Amino acid sequence: EVQLVQSGAEVKKPGESLKISCKASGYNFTNYWIGWVRQMPGKGLEWMGIIYPGDSDTRYSPSFQGQVTMSAGQSISTAYLHWSNLRASDTAIYYCATAMGGPFNYWGQGTLVTVSS
Amino acid sequence: QFVLTQSPSASASLGASVKLTCTLSSGHSFHPIAWHQQQPGKGPRFLMQINTDGRHTKGDGIPDRFSGSSSGSERFLIISSLQSEDEADYYCQTWGTDPWVFGGGTKLTVL
Numbered sequence: 203e204v205q206l207v208q209s210g211a212e213v214k215k216p217g218e219s220l221k222i223s224c225k226a227s228g229y230n231f232t233n234y235w236i237g238w239v240r241q242m243p244g245k246g247l248e249w250m251g252i253i254y255p256g257d258s259d260t261r262y263s264p265s266f267q268g269q270v271t272m273s274a275g276q277s278i279s280t281a282y283l284h285w286s287n288l289r290a291s292d293t294a295i296y297y298c299a300t301a302m303g304g305p306f307n308y309w310g311q312g313t314l315v316t317v318s319s
Numbered sequence: 320q321f322v323l324t325q326s327p328s329a330s331a332s333l334g335a336s337v338k339l340t341c342t343l344s345s346g347h348s349f350h351p352i353a354w355h356q357q358q359p360g361k362g363p364r365f366l367m368q369i370n371t372d373g374r375h376t377k378g379d380g381i382p383d384r385f386s387g388s389s390s391g392s393e394r395f396l397i398i399s400s401l402q403s404e405d406e407a408d409y410y411c412q413t414w415g416t417d418p419w420v421f422g423g424g425t426k427l428t429v430l
Contacts, residue, residue: 237419239363246424247355247363247410263418297362305353305414307365307378 204228206236206298206310213316214288221284222313224298231279232256235301238272238283241312242294252301253281288317321347323411323422330428336399339425341411348392350413357424358407366409369394401429 209223226236237252251262255274262272271284281298296313299306322344331337341352354366365378367387375387384402388395398405406429411422 239421246408247357247412247421249412249419249421252419261417295362299363301414304351305365305368305412306355306363307353307368309355309363309365312362 204300204302204308206300206308208296208298208310208313211314211316213318215319216288216290216317218288218317219284219286220288220315221282222296222315224281224283224310226279226281226300229300229302231274232276234303236274236281237299237301237306238270238281239297239299239306240266240294241297247297250283250296255279255281288315290317290319293317320344321350321413321416321420323352323413323420325409325411325422325425327423328426328428330430331401332430333401333403335401336397337401337427339396339398339409339427341394341396341422343392343394343413345392347413347416350416352394353412353414354387354394354396355410355412356407357410358404363410366396398427403429405429 205227232255235252238250240248250266253260253272273282298310324342351370353368355363357363367375367377369375369387373389386397408424410424413420
């Protein structure tokens with residue numbers, strides 16, 4: 203059974219750094235793209251980017267390029283999303299999802315990130 | 320720029336059928352899309368992908384009440400025998416484009 207289990211909710215202050223995680227199981231992690239999606243309060247889904255764990259090839263949405271960094275740890279089948287300088291506008295739920303042969307077809311449960319002074 | 324357009328809202332009665340539409344922007348009509356469902360307070364769930372010929376491949380455990388079709392630049396999600404748990408937001412999505420894109424979502428109300 204394919205599962206994506208994300209790290210827990212975070213509360214941070216503006217300017218702080220943060221790395222959230224997404225642990226995959228039930229499939230060969232290195233062989234499929236895994237991506238991140240933002241959902242701001244009361245809003246729709248926004249595609250942030252994807253990473254191919256096999257070679258760390260990464261594609262970012264222009265809206266998120268330079269704002270976040272995606273990485274993947276092959277040995278522990280875990281994808282990461284990192285901020286070095288959080289802003290209040292980063293407050294959102296972040297979902298990871300894996301694309302096995304096409305669109306995102308398995309989703310994580312989401313990680314709520316709250317940035318507030 | 321690849322754009323997916325969805326109506327913001329739709330409604331239908333319990334037990335009835337509803338057809339949701341995702342329109343691909345000009346020049347991109349030969350592209351498959353995926354549909355995702357997001358029930359209130361929950362994360363998204365993959366429903367199906369729809370090819371340009373209307374063939375669709377569903378995700379794990381998706382009931383037969385959910386089906387898809389295609390016509391030109393439009394991709395459809397059809398839900399029959401509507402149940403209360405079908406009240407949700409529905410998003411279409413592309414992949415393989417640069418960047419990947421989500422539609423704005425359709426909020427389905429079951430009356």
